[in-house]
Amino acid sequence: MTHDAAGRDALFSTPLDEVADFSFDERVVACFPDMIRRSVPGYAQIISMAGVIAARYLKPGAQVLDLGCSLGAASLSICQQLPPQHFSLRAVDLSEPMVTRAREMLEQQAPRHRIEVEVGDIRDCPLPAADMIMVNFTLQFLDPGERDAVIDRLFAALKPGGVLLLSEKIAGEPGEEQLLIELHHDFKRANGYSELEISQKRSALEEVMIPDRLSTHHQRLAAAGFSRHQSWFQYLNFASILAFK
Numbered sequence: 001m002t003h004d005a006a007g008r009d010a011l012f013s014t015p016l017d018e019v020a021d022f023s024f025d026e027r028v029v030a031c032f033p034d035m036i037r038r039s040v041p042g043y044a045q046i047i048s049m050a051g052v053i054a055a056r057y058l059k060p061g062a063q064v065l066d067l068g069c070s071l072g073a074a075s076l077s078i079c080q081q082l083p084p085q086h087f088s089l090r091a092v093d094l095s096e097p098m099v100t101r102a103r104e105m106l107e108q109q110a111p112r113h114r115i116e117v118e119v120g121d122i123r124d125c126p127l128p129a130a131d132m133i134m135v136n137f138t139l140q141f142l143d144p145g146e147r148d149a150v151i152d153r154l155f156a157a158l159k160p161g162g163v164l165l166l167s168e169k170i171a172g173e174p175g176e177e178q179l180l181i182e183l184h185h186d187f188k189r190a191n192g193y194s195e196l197e198i199s200q201k202r203s204a205l206e207e208v209m210i211p212d213r214l215s216t217h218h219q220r221l222a223a224a225g226f227s228r229h230q231s232w233f234q235y236l237n238f239a240s241i242l243a244f245k
């Protein structure tokens, strides 16, 4: 069983002969809200602040991008803070089943907002000039060697004064990694995941999600040309940065 009728994540609950690399398929889509809430410390806080941050910076007529949108939670957060005529939003994700479900959910929960949801790759999808770009827990799934070019692309797409909201799982600074990993596993245990689920998920992610250190993210943002970039949130090995063009 990969999930129950209530959408509870049970993807890694039974022993697997060989744990395949993690992928955002239908089985993940069906339990994604539960999985991310129980796996990512601070996810709910970051999502609710996305709307609050948008309301602080966006002027009427603003264009917003949500890249690696999954089910559109960050987009929905903005819809809850700003009226439909205030902004247009384009949400993109590489996973077709995610995009299909995100379209349905946003249509249902924000029917009057101007939102397009498209299948696309953050590495090469068209990026309209934007006032705010959100990249929440997406850069971490790219090959580390591809991340500089993506941040450069986002900088180029942002209008002057535009804001980037970048959230990521992070590697610890030297000497600090082990404690963060152990406490994250404790966090998962406290949220009902078993030892087997924790270790099989870890194997599934090993090859496909390689976190950078927070300092690496800041260096990359500086190199891309961001005039100001500041960490505003960290909960264990999950952090969020605001960067301004």
Ligand SMILES: Nc1ncnc2c1ncn2[C@@H]1O[C@H](C[S@+](CC[C@H]([NH3+])C(=O)[O-])CC(=O)[O-])[C@@H](O)[C@H]1O
Pocket (backbone or CB within 6 Å): 024, 036, 047, 067, 068, 069, 070, 071, 072, 073, 074, 092, 093, 094, 095, 098, 120, 121, 122, 123, 135, 136, 137, 138, 141, 142
């Ligand atoms: N190259 C790529 N281009 C576009 N999307 C991609 C790419 N690679 C992976 N993805 C997509 O990035 C998303 C990552 S989840 C984001 C949560 C969301 N932001 C949220 O606010 O709920 C985070 C997580 O699961 O830890 C998945 O939907 C992938 O299909």
Ligand SMILES: O=C(O)C(=O)Cc1ccccc1
Pocket (backbone or CB within 6 Å): 022, 035, 036, 039, 040, 169, 201, 205
């Ligand atoms: O579960 C984990 O260990 C994570 O690091 C976060 C995560 C959440 C959802 C899908 C993939 C990774």
